[in-house]
Amino acid sequence: MSSANRLPAALRALTTDAWLLFVTRFTRLFAYGSVSVILVFYLVSLGLSESETGLLLTLTLGGDIVVSLYLTTRADRIGRRRMLVTGAVLMALAGLAFAATSNLAYLIIAGTIGVISPSGHEVGPFLSIEQASLSHLIPPGLRTEVFAWYTLTGSLATAFGAFFGGVVTQALQQRSMTAVASYRSIVLLYAFLGIVLACLFMRMSSLVEVRDEFDQSVVSPIGSFLGLGKSRRIVLQLSGLFALDSFAGGFVIQSFAAYWFYLRFGTAPKTLGGIFFWANVFAGVSALLASRLAARIGLVRTMVVTHLPSNLFLIAVPLMPTLSLAVLVLLLRSSISQMDVPTRQSYTMAVVEARERSAAGGFTGVARTTGAAISPLLTGFLFARPGLINLPFYIAGTVKVVYDLLLYFSFRQLRPPEEASPE
Numbered sequence: 001m002s003s004a005n006r007l008p009a010a011l012r013a014l015t016t017d018a019w020l021l022f023v024t025r026f027t028r029l030f031a032y033g034s035v036s037v038i039l040v041f042y043l044v045s046l047g048l049s050e051s052e053t054g055l056l057l058t059l060t061l062g063g064d065i066v067v068s069l070y071l072t073t074r075a076d077r078i079g080r081r082r083m084l085v086t087g088a089v090l091m092a093l094a095g096l097a098f099a100a101t102s103n104l105a106y107l108i109i110a111g112t113i114g115v116i117s118p119s120g121h122e123v124g125p126f127l128s129i130e131q132a133s134l135s136h137l138i139p140p141g142l143r144t145e146v147f148a149w150y151t152l153t154g155s156l157a158t159a160f161g162a163f164f165g166g167v168v169t170q171a172l173q174q175r176s177m178t179a180v181a182s183y184r185s186i187v188l189l190y191a192f193l194g195i196v197l198a199c200l201f202m203r204m205s206s207l208v209e210v211r212d213e214f215d216q217s218v219v220s221p222i223g224s225f226l227g228l229g230k231s232r233r234i235v236l237q238l239s240g241l242f243a244l245d246s247f248a249g250g251f252v253i254q255s256f257a258a259y260w261f262y263l264r265f266g267t268a269p270k271t272l273g274g275i276f277f278w279a280n281v282f283a284g285v286s287a288l289l290a291s292r293l294a295a296r297i298g299l300v301r302t303m304v305v306t307h308l309p310s311n312l313f314l315i316a317v318p319l320m321p322t323l324s325l326a327v328l329v330l331l332l333r334s335s336i337s338q339m340d341v342p343t344r345q346s347y348t349m350a351v352v353e354a355r356e357r358s359a360a361g362g363f364t365g366v367a368r369t370t371g372a373a374i375s376p377l378l379t380g381f382l383f384a385r386p387g388l389i390n391l392p393f394y395i396a397g398t399v400k401v402v403y404d405l406l407l408y409f410s411f412r413q414l415r416p417p418e419e420a421s422p423e
Contacts, residue, residue: 010138010145017208018137018146021130022153024084024200028126029154031091031193033161034186036120036254037276038169038269041262042183046102054380056107057255061373063112064123065366071125072362080129080358081204087125088198091115095191099184116190118376120158120254120280123369128361133208135349135357140418143349144299147342148291155284155338159277162254166273173269231352234414235360238348239367241407246368248399250375251392252314256383263389265323275327282331283338290339298419299347304408306339308401313337315397318390350416 014022043053067090075083094114101107115124131147138146165186172182254276261267261275286306294302313333320326345361352360375392382388 029157030161032117033158034165058377060111092194132357144346151287152284159280163277170270243371246371250372251396279334303340310337
């Protein structure tokens with residue numbers, strides 16, 4: 001039996017363009033993961049306070065909102081490849097700017113205009129445009145499973161990136177390089193990978209674009225409420241809920257979570273790299289299980305029943321008295337925390353009009369970034385007060401539980417076309 005035949009059906013269905021989208025996903029998330037684990041350390045070593053760092057990360061995510069909304073709502077009309085290349089260039093420029101200056105005002109400008117991820121997760125226009133492209137390139141029946149593998153690819157990339165960032169910076173410091181210089185080397189790598197990403201996007205074919213004039217004419221970024229027509233109400237409801245979830249998650253983004261382990265237990269960068277390597281590996285593997293569970297109980301139920309216990313684990317992390325127990329609970333949380341990601345993405349693509357997928361993905365993605373943009377500012381203020389550094393975990397877990405309940409009661413009746421069984 002050939003190696004191709006041993007691949008899962010979802011991967012055998014991938015075209016050359018779809019495989020290329022997996023490669024761009026891995027490249028981008030490796031860059032995000034590598035910089036996220038050292039970003040707060042880097043900014044503090046440049047002389048910024050925790051509060052200034054939180055403000056910068058909030059404004060950085062705020063800038064991503066504007067960039068993402070502009071690029072994703074125009075992608076189907078102007079060209080998906082063009083918008084993806086533009087996002088990659090902005091990513092490279094942000095990395096170069098962060099490596100070149102320690103001035104807070106310049107960093108704010110670079111972070112606002114450019115694309116940089118403090119969380120290790122997706123920011124910018126990439127995810128929604130890639131999802132819309134994948135949805136055109138694969139059969140609907142395989143969409144959730146393909147998105148699960150796509151999520152796994154990103155989680156593994158983030159894991160390897162976090163491990164790489166932690167190990168390399170500590171190794172450089174052991175060879176007499178200053179801490180700030182070691183962190184800057186990772187920021188420069190981030191910029192370089194942005195350039196690599198732009199080159200990869202240029203290699204995609206026209207098959208990823210909207211394929212007929214009718215689809216293209218309907219997706220108007222202004223005349224149809226930022227590219228949304230019939231799907232507007234659903235997308236607005238989902239966006240509000242996703243924003244709430246991301247607002248909660250923004251309290252424990254990977255950069256601040258890594259810094260929390262340092263403040264609470266004195267954890268070294270190399271150890272932090274290992275912790276978040278395994279956290280992201282477990283999260284990615286869980287995504288594959290999500291597609292199988294969704295086939296049995298449906299996408300909405302899968303999102304809720306896997307997300308609820310992960311939030312309870314999140315609340316439990318700061319309650320642990322030792323590093324080992326805190327890491328164990330974090331890994332338990334990671335083993336189920338991302339099962340809602342491919343199901344959420346697949347559900348969004350399934351319940352909106354096919355010609356509105358880029359706009360819907362962009363709008364919900366912007367909503368998530370908007371929610372996440374507010375939290376780091378609050379987290380920075382909490383981290384500036386030693387007695388409050390555990391509070392972000394409690395806030396995040398509690399708000400996420402509220403999100404899960406609202407999602408279930410709002411959308412349990414709206415099933416995607418492939419879920420033919422009655423409620």
